Amino acid sequence: MEKTAIKEIKKLNTGIFSGSFNPVHIGHLALANWLCEFAGLDEVWFVITPHNPLKDRSNLMDDRLRYELVEASIAGYPKFKASDFEFSLPQPTYTIDTLRALEKTYPDRQFHFIMGADNWAFIKRWKESDQLISNYPILVYPRKGYEIQIPSDIPSIRKVDAPLMEISSTFIRESLKAGKDVRFFLPEAIRNHKCFSNI
Ligand SMILES: Nc1ncnc2c1ncn2[C@@H]1O[C@H](COP(=O)(O)OP(=O)(O)OP(=O)(O)O)[C@@H](O)[C@H]1O
Numbered sequence: 001m002e003k004t005a006i007k008e009i010k011k012l013n014t015g016i017f018s019g020s021f022n023p024v025h026i027g028h029l030a031l032a033n034w035l036c037e038f039a040g041l042d043e044v045w046f047v048i049t050p051h052n053p054l055k056d057r058s059n060l061m062d063d064r065l066r067y068e069l070v071e072a073s074i075a076g077y078p079k080f081k082a083s084d085f086e087f088s089l090p091q092p093t094y095t096i097d098t099l100r101a102l103e104k105t106y107p108d109r110q111f112h113f114i115m116g117a118d119n120w121a122f123i124k125r126w127k128e129s130d131q132l133i134s135n136y137p138i139l140v141y142p143r144k145g146y147e148i149q150i151p152s153d154i155p156s157i158r159k160v161d162a163p164l165m166e167i168s169s170t171f172i173r174e175s176l177k178a179g180k181d182v183r184f185f186l187p188e189a190i191r192n193h194k195c196f197s198n199i
């Protein structure tokens with residue numbers, strides 16, 4: 001009798017880095033780059049969130065523009081992908097729903113949620129946080145002013161020692177509004193984008 005070859009297919013370890021990216025900055029890119037090269041992720045997907053349930057939507061740039069700025073910024077590095085996956089989900093999007101939908105759509109991937117220590121400190125406010133914590137691997141990286149405490153009985157939550165780069169999109173938006181030239185905080189590919197001239 002012919003033996004059936006059982007082939008074990010390794011799922012691609014895919015980091016989900018979601019956020020407003022309003023706009024994307026070098027802090028986002030450096031962190032994601034570090035996670036691919038030093039923390040065992042095969043890829044990082046930048047998932048542009050149309051509306052963060054805990055943030056005010058009023059000062060957000062257009063969803064598609066934020067997506068295009070990410071796409072232009074990451075071009076040429078094969079481990080990064082820009083994703084508009086949340087654009088077609090019910091709004092506002094909740095991370096647990098996004099991860100469930102991603103899992104269904106891409107059964108060949110193992111998703112890891114990437115979360116800053118600032119968000120981890122308030123994880124209990126997130127939708128179905130217990131489900132999120134127990135069902136999905138999470139990588140928690142340092143943010144200034146936040147200690148990372150991880151319950152020892154949940155091995156799927158991993159603290160990573162990524163370098164700290166305290167830059168924020170808010171800082172960039174406010175600096176541009178004040179007429180400052182902060183070009184080096186922005187990825188080179190988008191520095192001269194017309195959207196920054198009338199922010
Ligand atoms: N300097 C940074 N280093 C690493 N991660 C960052 C940095 N800034 C933001 N992040 C993380 O990137 C993700 C997307 O962030 P977000 O778009 O909210 O950026 P932000 O710079 O914090 O924006 P804003 O200032 O508008 O709140 C979030 O998980 C956030 O914690």
Ligand SMILES: O=C(O)c1ccc[n+]([C@@H]2O[C@H](COP(=O)([O-])O)[C@@H](O)[C@H]2O)c1
Nearest residue numbers: 018019020049052054094095096126127
């Ligand atoms: O699922 C939730 O309840 C939830 C609560 C707050 C934030 N999030 C998501 O976390 C991601 C990062 O958030 P932020 O504010 O740090 O950019 C972004 O994709 C948000 O939609 C998700």
